[in-house]
Amino acid sequence: MRAYRFCGLTVMVVAMGLTAYDPAVGQTPARRAQQQKRLQRLAQAQKKAEDDRKAAEEKKKDDAKKAADLAKLEKALPAPAKLPTGPVTKNPAELAQMIDEAIEKKLVAEKIPPSPTCTDSEFLRRAYLDITGVIPPADKARTFIDSRDPDKRAKLIDELLDSSNFGRHQADIWASLIIQKTSDNRRVDFTPFREWLAAQFNQNKPWSETVSDMVAATGDYEKVPAAAFYMSNNTVDKMTDQVSKLFLGVSIQCAQCHDHKFEDWKQKEYWSFTQFFMKVSIGGGAGAKIGGDAMVNETGRINRKKSPLPEAAMNLPATFLRDGFAKLNPSSPYRPKLAAWLTNEKNPYFAKAMVNRVWSQLFGTGFCNPTDMGPNETPSHPELLANLAHQFGGGGFDLKNLVRAVCLSQTYQRSSKAIAGNEKDATNFSHMAVKIMSPEMLFDSTMAVTGGPAAGPAGRGQRAQKAQKPKVTKGVPPNRRDQFVNFFLAGADSTNNTEYEAGIPQALKLMNSRQMTNPAAVRTILGFRPVKKDAIEKLYLLTLSRRPTADEVTRMSDFINKSPVGLEGYADLLWALLNCSEFTMVR
Numbered sequence: 001m002r003a004y005r006f007c008g009l010t011v012m013v014v015a016m017g018l019t020a021y022d023p024a025v026g027q028t029p030a031r032r033a034q035q036q037k038r039l040q041r042l043a044q045a046q047k048k049a050e051d052d053r054k055a056a057e058e059k060k061k062d063d064a065k066k067a068a069d070l071a072k073l074e075k076a077l078p079a080p081a082k083l084p085t086g087p088v089t090k091n092p093a094e095l096a097q098m099i100d101e102a103i104e105k106k107l108v109a110e111k112i113p114p115s116p117t118c119t120d121s122e123f124l125r126r127a128y129l130d131i132t133g134v135i136p137p138a139d140k141a142r143t144f145i146d147s148r149d150p151d152k153r154a155k156l157i158d159e160l161l162d163s164s165n166f167g168r169h170q171a172d173i174w175a176s177l178i179i180q181k182t183s184d185n186r187r188v189d190f191t192p193f194r195e196w197l198a199a200q201f202n203q204n205k206p207w208s209e210t211v212s213d214m215v216a217a218t219g220d221y222e223k224v225p226a227a228a229f230y231m232s233n234n235t236v237d238k239m240t241d242q243v244s245k246l247f248l249g250v251s252i253q254c255a256q257c258h259d260h261k262f263e264d265w266k267q268k269e270y271w272s273f274t275q276f277f278m279k280v281s282i283g284g285g286a287g288a289k290i291g292g293d294a295m296v297n298e299t300g301r302i303n304r305k306k307s308p309l310p311e312a313a314m315n316l317p318a319t320f321l322r323d324g325f326a327k328l329n330p331s332s333p334y335r336p337k338l339a340a341w342l343t344n345e346k347n348p349y350f351a352k353a354m355v356n357r358v359w360s361q362l363f364g365t366g367f368c369n370p371t372d373m374g375p376n377e378t379p380s381h382p383e384l385l386a387n388l389a390h391q392f393g394g395g396g397f398d399l400k401n402l403v404r405a406v407c408l409s410q411t412y413q414r415s416s417k418a419i420a421g422n423e424k425d426a427t428n429f430s431h432m433a434v435k436i437m438s439p440e441m442l443f444d445s446t447m448a449v450t451g452g453p454a455a456g457p458a459g460r461g462q463r464a465q466k467a468q469k470p471k472v473t474k475g476v477p478p479n480r481r482d483q484f485v486n487f488f489l490a491g492a493d494s495t496n497n498t499e500y501e502a503g504i505p506q507a508l509k510l511m512n513s514r515q516m517t518n519p520a521a522v523r524t525i526l527g528f529r530p531v532k533k534d535a536i537e538k539l540y541l542l543t544l545s546r547r548p549t550a551d552e553v554t555r556m557s558d559f560i561n562k563s564p565v566g567l568e569g570y571a572d573l574l575w576a577l578l579n580c581s582e583f584t585m586v587r
Contacts, residue, residue, distance in 0.1 A: 069268065071325075080322055080348035084386055088394035095391060095405035102384035103411045103429050112422050115431035118415040120145050122587055123153060125545035127407060129437065129586045130362050131160040133169030135445040138542040145547070157407045161400045167202030170399075171195075172440045173361065177246055178214075179232045188294060192221070193228035207354055207397040208343035211247050215339040221294035230282050230296045237310055239277040240270065247342060248321065249353030249373040257312040263377075268316060275318035276326070276338040281307070298333040321349065345393035349373070352389040355402065359388075362406055364433030364498040365426065380427045416587045435497045435586040439488035442584060443481050449542055449578065450521040500584070507579075516578050522571045532557055535570055543577040 089095065107114055118126070124144050128136045136144070144152060160166060171194045179190055200210045217227040233242045241253040254263070255270040283295040318326040318334065320341050328334050342350055352373060360366035367379035379385045392402050406412055414432050422430035437445065488495075488506050495501055510516060525542065526535045536556050540548040548556065556573055563569025577583060 081386070082348055083346065083351065083390045083393065086390070088391055090395045090398065090401055092401055092405040092408055095388070095401075096408040096410075098387060098391075099384065099406065099409040100411055102381055102387070103409075106381060106428055107430055110425075110428055112425050112428055112430045113419060115415045115417060115419050115422060117410065117413050118432065118587075119546075120152075121546035122415065123413060124156065126432070126586055127153075127156055127160060128545075129441060129445075131157070131169070131403065131407070132163050132165035133172060133438075133441045133444060134165060134448050135543075136545055137448070138538050141541045141545045153413070154408060157404055161404060164198075164202055166400075167198035167200070169440075170201040171197035172438070178229055178242065180238070180242075182232075184234055185232050188221075188228070188231050190228055190232070192225040196225035201399065204398065204400045207399050208345075208350070208393075209397075211350075212339040212343045215243060215247070215342060216333070216335045218296055218298055218333065218335075221296070224296070227294070227296040230280060231294055234282045235307070236274050236277045236280070239280065240274045243338075243342070244273070244321070247353060248349040249356055249368070250321070250349060252321075256310065267312070268314065269319070269321065271312075271314035272316040272319040273321055274313075275316060275328075276334045279334060298335060323348070343397075345397075347393075351393035351397070352385060354397075354399075355385060355388045355392050358399070358402055359406065361497070362403070362412060363429060364435045369427075432587070433498055436495070436500050437584050437586060438495055438497065439485040440481070442488070443484045445583075446515065446578060449525075449574075450515050450518060451524055497586075500581075511575075511579055516575050517571065519567060519571050522567050522574055525574075526567065526570055528567075530567075530570065532560060536560075536573070539570070539574055539577060543574070543583055 104114075121141065124136055124141060128134065144156065149155070174197055175190065175194050179185070179193075197210075200213075213226040214229040217224050217229060219227060221227045221231060229242075230239065233239050237253070237256055241251075241256075244250050244252045250265075251263075252265045252270050252273070255265040255267050257267070259266050279298045281297045281299065283297070318328055320326060320338075323341070326334075326337055326341070328337060341347065345351065356366040356368055356373060356379075360369065367381050367385040368377050373379070388402070392398070395401060411429050412432070414430070416432040416434050418425075418431050422428075425431070426433075487509065488502060515521070526538065533553065536553055537547055540546060540552070560569035560573065563572070
């Protein structure tokens with residue numbers, strides 16, 4: 001006890017010992033253990049938050065360093081060659097003249113003589129197959145060969161480009177390029193996508209518009225058939241690989257895991273381009289509920305446990321291929337920005353890629369072959385490729401006009417028969433390459449001869465089936481045409497149009513097909529009492545688009561004379577023509 005004076009008074013104060021508050025005092029052992037666990041969890045959470053903060057700072061520094069390195073890399077790498085400037089013409093005759101002058105200039109420099117112009121029958125069959133994917137009818141072949149109209153070839157080209165088979169043929173070509181047949185999309189019916197492609201091509205929609213619709217596609221596949229691009233290519237690496245290869249004409253997929261060993265593409269370039277697809281999600285693929293809708297969205301964060309990125313993935317700022325950084329809003333879709341850059345007429349890749357691919361379709365080989373225009377690739381005719389790309393882009397990406405101009409050129413109309421001095425030429429277009437029918441062309445042409453139905457809504461000569469809602473199903477049963485195509489592809493995605501890749505199983509299928517040995521088909525074509533010479537000519541016009549030679553008429557007449565029964569000899573002749581190598585070739 002202590003005494004203090006306060007205002008004249010003596011105050012006695014008792015000193016008391018005070019201690020800190022202990023919450024554990026008076027608690028049960030279980031309560032104390034529970035409190036201890038809470039304190040431990042709090043400490044762990046505080047440590048994790050601090051670790052996450054440090055990791056975020058490190059990641060921010062690392063991303064900034066990668067971005068700086070990428071910027072340096074972009075400056076150091078050679079920029080793609082810009083397209084030429086100058087006036088644009090949509091006159092196909094002027095474009096054809098430009099083609100011929102460029103090809104002729106190279107031939108003169110290389111001292112390679114050009115082959116002469118092909119015959120009318122060769123041109124007719126070539127144009128029909130290249131533009132519509134099916135051989136001409138016999139009466140059309142006869143009329144065209146006999147016509148003396150000097151403009152008949154130009155008129156034929158216009159007629160074929162106006163045919164609905166033009167769009168169907170292009171849809172066959174592009175669907176086989178875009179749709180990768182995997183277990184992930186085996187339940188998806190791609191028929192609506194093929195029909196949409198065919199309509200785009202037949203309506204001559206600008207190629208830029210068609211590609212933009214596919215690249216930026218969002219929504220229900222039932223309403224947006226272009227979304228099939230992502231139903232087939234459903235991972236960020238597949239999206240990146242397909243967009244760059246098909247629409248830019250460059251193959252950068254080898255740079256996914258390391259800098260490209262043969263081309264000047266860097267791994268950082270690959271992953272900076274991939275950023276445009278990082279928010280894309282696909283529903284209705286493998287694992288989707290049976291009967292569910294197929295959807296493509298770009299709404300936000302992706303569950304990377306279900307859709308993991310490759311181990312080599314990098315988080316980098318989005319860049320257009322060697323064309324600067326993209327300014328993206330994280331709360332908005334990224335792909336519309338990519339589509340706008342991709343399809344711009346000044347894009348150094350886009351128009352070139354399509355021109356090169358169309359040239360390859362028509363000539364069997366492109367200016368760059370295969371169709372890869374990487375930094376280290378040198379086109380066979382760089383000036384012509386650049387000029388055609390400038391005209392194609394500046395002219396509104398008009399595909400029909402491009403095809404029309406190429407087919408009008410003397411270069412396209414040369415014979416496929418080599419002459420002395422150009423036998424070994426494979427890159428200067430001194431003569432037309434002999435191409436091989438694709439499985440789709442072979443099926444459609446065979447059905448055109450025998451009169452059989454081309455199964456499926458995309459087939460020729462069959463009533464259109466009622467459109468079905470494109471849901472994910474237990475399996476899409478292939479129609480007769482699809483079965484034929486799949487058998488001839490033998491597991492491949494597409495065929496080489498200058499190599500005969502069919503083997504013994506495919507040859508046996510053709511030789512033993514009921515459609516090939518159908519007596520009713522011969523009766524439909526020739527009637528019951530055909531005149532021998534006329535019948536032989538009709539069969540040749542129907543299958544090979546030419547009249548038989550005098551020697552062929554003699555030999556075939558002798559063969560038919562030995563036939564014991566009615567139309568059997570003609571049926572055998574038709575079988576032989578359908579199975580000969582000339583039928584399967586595009587000369």
